[in-house]
Amino acid sequence: MRVRTWLAGPVVAASVAAASVSDSLGDGITPSLEVARRRGPEIFNAVHNSMRQWGSSLHHNGMSSFIATVPKGVLLHHGNTSPNSPTQPDWLAYEIEHAENFAHSRRGGPPGRGGRGPPPPQGDDREGEKQRTMKESHGTLELRGEEHKHAEEEEEEEERHGYLHVYETTRPLKFLYVDGMGGGKTTMGTLDWQDYLLRGKTPANDTDTWAHPQRDEPPPPPKRKGPGGGGPMDEQERAKDLCALCKEWGLQGVIRMEAGFEIIKCDFSDGLEQVQALQRPEDTDRRPGGFGNLEFVRGLSERYQGIGSTRTIIDYSSMVSAFFFPVNMTNPDPKRQDLPRLVSVEQTQLAEIKKYLEGVVLERRDEEARIIDWQDVSDLIVGRYADRLKDMAEAVDSIETMANKVNFLLTLFVDGSNVETTEDAIDRCANFYLRSVRPATQSDHLIHTAFKTVTHEICSTLFRVRNIVVTDPAPGRSSLAAAQSAVGALMQSLSWTRFKRCPPCPINEVCVIPMWPMGTVEEYNNPRCSNGSEAEGGERYWGGGPGGPRGPGNGRDGGPPPPLFS
Incomplete structure (x- = not known):
């Protein structure tokens, strides 16, 4: 992956040709075409990876938001322990298997009140641990409604059955899409955009710096990071804060991704029809759709390259990204300089970016x-x-062979009359896929600038290779190495996730990469085909259980997250 320092450096904000809401920021920072040029590959990748499981898993520290529309007639799924729809903000999954992991029966009382949950399977409990990790990740918001509170009192010592709900959207619904692995509860930066920018928390003490005018009650005191009644890293409060913000902005909630795409739906009574809510079978030693099961991961792999064009529509002309602004996105972890962070961005700058985002959303x-x-x-x-x-x-x-391949890519752009310069050909090449694009919004102009940076880098590198292996009348022994070095440096700069993928897998295997809370460092560095039968091992990619690294142990008791397969 591309290594960057992410320093802002001396930047002069360039003007843009579209109407802008940045005037409301006064003397503060504004989006800059110059910054978009310098961060062209990052902006390009944010667009290319949006609503795609593969790219968003590898470039998992999302730094951008878009307005997203879920059209009428889309089926979404929810798992809980009640046949009733949630009355508080809660989660919807795009995939059946994702929701099914939350539709388990609980015995001896509801969670958070000392209940035992489902009986442990015999022998190896890795799959059960995966399901518990994922269930903890969303807390217990579905139990917060009055009818659920009443049910808790009556059924504290009774078994609670799991229910799998199916909902259909009754009209187009507008959401805020947060890119990257925004549903991953880690300390690696996956939550920076939500916590530091949208929620206004500070890295030092994890406290609020802005009011929540749309919340029904004041936020509680800061809680410890880790699993508990609020879920890992206080996921319940995060959902409430995000819904308060979405209410101000006239949106239905937030779309994010973990091991599967999900929606934080702020009001289940608005724009959804419950199609069914069926009680699930009793838990057994192995649930066929269990978290980490091969078929579950196969379902995720179907979304590696997109959620489906008609299931969610991204308005790219509404894109707002930290990559647009002259801010310091350096990662304090010296080993992960490829991952941007917001921990070094000044609070006033984050507030200004958020204000700019609000203007774009309203527009x-x-x-x-x-x-x-x-x-x-x-x-x-x-x-x-x-x-x-x-x-x-x-x-x-x-x-x-190198000469043949580079000529294949460039022959369209070369005038055989030899009456023009190489720069003319490079410019023709760089503009080829952008000729028909007509930017309309400020976001369009910033994206266009980033894309032009990327295509110009590609074309100029290829013409340099052409000069080495084609134009040079007598290329030497070192020419091939020089050409390959130039292309390799280009690949590192582009950091396309397509460069890192599995060969075609047999029908009974799936290409696997880390998707929170699953996966290893080796699977991140070298994605592989797997059917789950081989022994698991290696360093866990996400560095610890929910909420980040903790002490030794196993799963939610303090150790690493579960392996991808059991």
Whole structure:
């Protein structure tokens, strides 16, 4: 992955041609075309990876938000211990298996009141540990309604059955999409955008710096990080804060991703119809759809390259990203300089970015359709170059082969009359996939600038390779190595997640990568095909159980998160 220092540096904010809401920021920071140029690959990747499990798992520290629309007629899923719909903010899953992990029976009282939960399976309990980790990740908001409180009092010593709900959207619903692994409860930066920017918390003491005018009650005192009644890293309060913000902005909630995409739906009575809520079978030693089960991961892999074009529509013209602003996004962890963080950004700057985001949301919220599908543009660029670049950098073994491959990519842009400069050809190449794009909003102009930076870097590198292996009348022994070095450096700069993928897997295996709370460092560095039968081992990627690294132990008692497969 690309290594960056993320320092803001001396930046002069450039003007943009679209109407802007940045005037309301006074003398504060504003989006900058110059910053968009310097962070072109990061902005490109944020667009390309949006609502995609694969790219968002590898570039998991999301630094951007978009307005997203879930159209009418989309089926969503929810698991809890009641046939009734939640009366408080709660979670919806895009995939059946994701919700089913929360639809387990509980015995001896509800969670948080000393109940034992489902009986442990015999022998190896890794799959049960995965399910407990995921269930803890959302806390117990579904038990907060009055009818659920009453049920708790009556059934404290009785078994509570699991229910799997299916909902259908009754009209288009607008949400705030938070990119990256925004549902991952880690201390690695996956929650920075939500906690430090949207919620206004400070890294030093994890306390609020802004009021919550739309909350029904004041926020409680800060809680410890880790599992408990509020879920890992205080997930209940996070959901309430985000819903208070969405209420101010006229949105339905927040879309995020963990091991599967989810929606924090602020009001289940608004825009949803309950299709069914069926009691689940009693828990057994192995649930066929259990968390980490091969078929569960197979379902996730179906979303590696997209949630489905008609299930959620991203308005890319509403994109707001920390990558647009001259702020210091350096990661304090010297070993992970490839991952941006917001911990070093000044509080006043975060507040200004949030105010800018609010203006964009209010401006774009009621638009019925996106203006430009920037992800389609990114797909054309990645599809044209990604595999060919990797081939040129890693597999080509002769100057002749390298010359053939670079000529294949560039012949369209070269005028055989030799009456123009190389720069003319590079410019023609860099603009090729952007010619038909007509930016309309400020976000469009910033994205366009970033994309042009990326395509210009690709084209200028390829023409440099062409000069080495084609134009040079007598390329020497070192020419091939120089050409491959140039392409390798380009790949590192682009940091496309397509460069890191499995070969085609057999039908009974799935390509696996870390998806919170599952996975290892080795699977992040070298994704692999697996059917789950081989022995698991290695350092857990997410560094600890829910809430980040803790002491030795196992699972929710203080150790690492569970392996991907049992």
